[in-house]
Amino acid sequence: MSASVIIAERNGVRNMSFHRQFLRDDNHTVARLVPRHLRTITNEALGDGDEVKIGIVNAPDPTVLLAAAMSFDEYLDELTVAAALHQKVHNKPLKLVRLPNGVHVPADAEYAMWGRITAELDDEGPYVDITGTVDDVRQEPVIAIDGMYHRENPIFHALIPGEAEHKSLMGLPRAPTIKEAVSEVCECLDVHLTHGGCGWLSAIVKIKVQQENDAVKAIHAALDGHRSMKMVTVVDEDIDIEDPVRVEWAMATRWQPDKDTVILSNQKGSSLDPSRAKDGTTSKVGFDATIPLSYEREGFISVQ
Amino acid sequence: MSASVIIAERNGVRNMSFHRQFLRDDNHTVARLVPRHLRTITNEALGDGDEVKIGIVNAPDPTVLLAAAMSFDEYLDELTVAAALHQKVHNKPLKLVRLPNGVHVPADAEYAMWGRITAELDDEGPYVDITGTVDDVRQEPVIAIDGMYHRENPIFHALIPGEAEHKSLMGLPRAPTIKEAVSEVCECLDVHLTHGGCGWLSAIVKIKVQQENDAVKAIHAALDGHRSMKMVTVVDEDIDIEDPVRVEWAMATRWQPDKDTVILSNQKGSSLDPSRAKDGTTSKVGFDATIPLSYEREGFISVQ
Known part of the structure; x- marks a missing residue:
């Protein structure tokens, strides 16, 4: 039913x-x-x-x-x-x-x-x-x-629970709410709810970085734009956000774990995540995998 | 040449x-x-x-x-x-x-x-x-x-630089050194150097968790087992470590960002990562995406 x-x-x-x-x-x-x-x-x-x-x-x-x-x-x-x-x-x-x-x-x-x-x-x-x-x-x-x-x-x-139609109907209306929220703090180009996050728990947000902290602002806005979300990764305009391999590549080459990670504890999240705390709270994460503003962009661009 | x-x-x-x-x-x-x-x-x-x-x-x-x-x-x-x-x-x-x-x-x-x-x-x-x-x-x-x-x-x-042969010849001998290092601290089942990490900067390590902290010990051992590595994700035996979608799924459903993340600063890493600090140091990360030992395993198992 x-x-x-x-x-x-x-x-x-x-x-x-x-x-x-x-x-x-x-x-x-x-x-x-x-x-x-x-x-x-x-x-x-x-x-x-x-x-x-x-x-x-x-x-x-x-x-x-x-x-x-x-x-x-x-x-x-x-x-x-x-x-x-x-x-x-x-x-x-x-x-x-x-x-x-x-x-x-x-x-x-x-x-x-x-x-x-x-x-x-x-x-x-x-x-x-x-x-x-x-x-x-x-x-x-x-x-x-x-x-x-x-x-x-x-x-x-x-x-069929957990298959494509279920994920699409749940997740599809969230990409626009995330995009709208991020667009209020910086230039948001695209949003993708990932397969690995079941179309619900994880998103990739593509922005055009123009100012220091655009990516961090985007992380907070994206989590506000979809309250059930647990993970968000922010990338530059040259990353294919539907390809998990390129998103991981952006993390491997543009992200410094100690400086570019936002971790929030005791958050209201999704009851669908089995790892949530017994009281229903969860922690959330944002990865800023955009090119650091103070570095030369050239060294980060893929020639492939 | x-x-x-x-x-x-x-x-x-x-x-x-x-x-x-x-x-x-x-x-x-x-x-x-x-x-x-x-x-x-x-x-x-x-x-x-x-x-x-x-x-x-x-x-x-x-x-x-x-x-x-x-x-x-x-x-x-x-x-x-x-x-x-x-x-x-x-x-x-x-x-x-x-x-x-x-x-x-x-x-x-x-x-x-x-x-x-x-x-x-x-x-x-x-x-x-x-x-x-x-x-x-x-x-x-x-x-x-x-x-x-x-x-x-x-x-x-x-x-051809950066293509399959280059990555294989570089990365292939690292999976065994990582596996050997992790095997000294817990039961290591398999290791995969990811495509997103260019076969070099990122690995997925599959272990059989038997004791509290096995995964955290595995993170440190894996980073010791391949000094150029920046990111390692530890998963349980039911995860297909060659599939980035299933690895992200494990993070979305088994990983709590604030409790299950190891971040190390000022590390000697790979000079290939453009995001490294000007002095060549980098930070490194380990994600423990294994099922929390204190939780019922049943709720974490995929029926698909």
Whole structure:
């Protein structure tokens, strides 16, 4: 069920997001709600003695999948973003339908279910996540599914955990948020979330160094631009950031471990990293693998 | 000329090694002599007002090339090592011939030259080295070539700087010296000098962790086992050390930057790293990307 999109509406606020949904029985799933918008909405509802009315959509238009994968700092309605994307890509509006419980969902998906996030908790997992490791089994909210529409001969969209689609949908919207954050402190040319970092935990940031400390500022900005990130390497404009061999080459020839490393302890990071501390904190690192400003650039340029 | 092997004999000591030989004119080269055995022999000879008698061999049997690429701490005659390798590989002795200046060289090479390392210094370079960057031009000893034998229709063995053959001949003998050093402090399973580190500056060391601190001990031992190395990453037995993506994955999921990093300042390293300090020193780094001993191993194992 984890390739399905959950759409919640409460008190005039709408949120659309992906969540791991562990199938408990015929009409219940257990969903991991990390501390983002749907968790906040859920906590508020439960505090008021309410449940959260939701729609669950499987295999909608890809613009909906992409918009649902984004996380915004503000309460921004991802369904509105999907509609804008849909208009841009398909040159026509995204059609919505109203489910029996009042929640609006995109029309023309393969499945549309209606239900509730309840106050009950249950085991969520075991699950393999993007790291390819088995995640902790946690107590998470139970979702009751009360009914379902589907197409004739519907096709269910499943997703293999930890493989390309999972990493892409998670990581793809992060490159722009990192780029935006770094661009506020220096000239950011490109960002790549690495395969080794599972498209999530590690990024390479390409900048044009113009001032002393541009790279160090870029490191801090990049980590702010994607709070789950653990490792970031900053390189110059001549490095192919999608090639881990060239990135390591930049470290081998441009990076001095004792001067060009930023290490931050006791950080809030990703719960997906098995090496995090028992209290959930992690340390983070930034490598400045750009050419030192005080050196002649010539000696650092690859002639190959 | 840098694919040629220099064989020096003085006061009963013989040394065989590779050196960059910059062609100055028809019968002179300028050779970079880093502070190893041939440099010591040369300094001693010049101190005595002598020159060093040498043979220069081009395109000998590959066992000679391999032996010449090795650097031993003690004065060990690499030509004897070549002879042993030759016997093992070809099941017959390595034949030698005596050049007019008295130096013995392997027979059956394409070219065998005789000459002298003189007291004169000249520009050595410009040169591209294994990093693919242009190295400093230094003042180095001039070699005078006094005569030459060659085969009929000889084939000259040249080598493209910074490409596979160069990196292999330099780096290949280092994996065993690193493995030997690490094996003295813990169970070392394998060593790989990385492409990103140009087969020289960076290695991945695979160990079987049995005790607290095995990985940290392995880091120090590995750096001792290859003094030119700048970066070493220690991983568990389940990591493919030839795949930079899996090595980065191990760092992303098993390494805590603040606890699992060894940084050493003011080290003697490789002159090939353009980021070294003006005085030639460098800092070095070791990453312990093994599973923390106090954690359950299960959560770190890839199911993919």
